[in-house]
Amino acid sequence: MLKIFQNLRIWSIISLLCLTLSWSLPAQADTKIDPKLEQQVLEIIRKNPEAIIDTVQAYQQEQQQKVQQVRQEFLQNLRTNTKGVIGDSPTTGSTQLNTVLLEFSDFECPYCAEAHKKLKELLLKYPNQFTLGYKNFPLVQIHEQALPSAKAAWAAYQQGKFWEYHDALFTQQKQLGETLYLDIAKNLKLDLAKFSSDRTLADKAIKQDLQMAYKLGLSGTPAFIINSKNVSGPVQLSEIESILQEAK
Numbered sequence: 691m692l693k694i695f696q697n698l699r700i701w702s703i704i705s706l707l708c709l710t711l712s713w714s715l716p717a718q719a720d721t722k723i724d725p726k727l728e729q730q731v732l733e734i735i736r737k738n739p740e741a742i743i744d745t746v747q748a749y750q751q752e753q754q755q756k757v758q759q760v761r762q763e764f765l766q767n768l769r770t771n772t773k774g775v776i777g778d779s780p781t782t783g784s785t786q787l788n789t790v791l792l793e794f795s796d797f798e799c800p801y802c803a804e805a806h807k808k809l810k811e812l813l814l815k816y817p818n819q820f821t822l823g824y825k826n827f828p829l830v831q832i833h834e835q836a837l838p839s840a841k842a843a844w845a846a847y848q849q850g851k852f853w854e855y856h857d858a859l860f861t862q863q864k865q866l867g868e869t870l871y872l873d874i875a876k877n878l879k880l881d882l883a884k885f886s887s888d889r890t891l892a893d894k895a896i897k898q899d900l901q902m903a904y905k906l907g908l909s910g911t912p913a914f915i916i917n918s919k920n921v922s923g924p925v926q927l928s929e930i931e932s933i934l935q936e937a938k
Contacts (some may be wrong), residue, residue, distance in 0.1 A: 754789050757907035761923070766905060766919045768792075780852040780894065781823045783813055789820040789918040789937050791930065794903050796864055797840060797912040798833035805912040807859040816934050820918075824856065827911050837867040840896050842871040845888035851878045852882075868929045884917040 713901075768775045772787045793809070794852065795802045809822060826844075828836030839859055846855035858874045859866065875885045903913070916925050918937050 699836045719739075737889045747796055760905050761907070764902075764918065765915075766920050768915070771919070773895065776821075776823045776864045777898070779825055779899070780847050780856075781821050782853055783821045784818045785821070786818075786851055789934070790823060790916070791820055792825055792915045793822045794825045794827035794899070794911060794913040794915075796829050796833055796835045797843065798863065799829065799847055799911045800863070802912045803860045803863050806857070807808055808930075810857075811932065812931060816932075816938065819938060820934060824852070825902065825909065826896045827913065828896065828900070829911060837896070838871070839869075841886075841889045841892040842875070844892035845885045846875065846878065846880060849880050849884065851880060852903055866923050873922050 764775070767791065772790055776790070776792075784868050793805070795805070812820075813822065826840045828840045829849075830837050843852060843859060846852055854875055855878060858877070859870075861872075862870055862887065872882070875882060906915070906923075912927065914925050914927060914930065915923065916933060918933055920936050921933050
């Protein structure tokens with residue numbers, strides 16, 4: 691109990707210092723941290739390293755437990771309400787939904803482009819054996835074209851051309867940009883006026899996918915979640931074929 695109070699006291703002090711620091715900085719000013727406040731924080735850390743580490747670890751453990759609980763609820767929902775979890779997301783492969791693989795992906799991510807090649811191979815090698823569902827997970831902090839490309843693909847989906855557009859984006863990933871988005875749309879003979887309009891309406895669907903990814907604690911792309919007779923949960927790309935072989 692004493693340790694709990696010590697930890698709370700330390701966090702209270704640090705929080706108060708941070709709040710004081712934020713008050714001391716004028717809005718939109720490029721001001722250096724007050725040396726006195728910085729020294730106070732460092733002194734607290736020096737005097738109480740174990741308590742601070744324990745507090746951080748306890749917080750991390752609590753967050754991990756919350757993520758695990760959310761994942762378990764999600765997987766249960768995926769088993770009992772598969773169509774509901776997939777929602778309006780594009781799918782390809784089997785229509786039976788016996789084995790469902792959800793891919794959380796970013797069109798600008800080079801690892802996603804590599805995963806795209808492997809998934810194409812698996813769809814050909816195991817026809818009608820699994821359903822692939824695409825969920826948007828644009829890493830906008832590091833990929834400038836992640837969101838614009840996701841919006842363009844969603845707009846193509848509204849005209850029934852998602853997977854063709856999806857493939858074109860990944861195969862021409864180095865050319866991502868407005869010119870490419872329009873060129874692909876023209877090559878697929880999309881209604882360009884509708885395509886342009888639909889891109890402005892894509893935010894809601896993409897946000898829903900992002901919220902799902904965050905709740906599941908996914909931290910990078912590509913990320914996969916599978917539901918089959920033998921396995922249910924997050925998996926690595928390298929594990930997917932083995933799971934499909936067992937299911938077969």
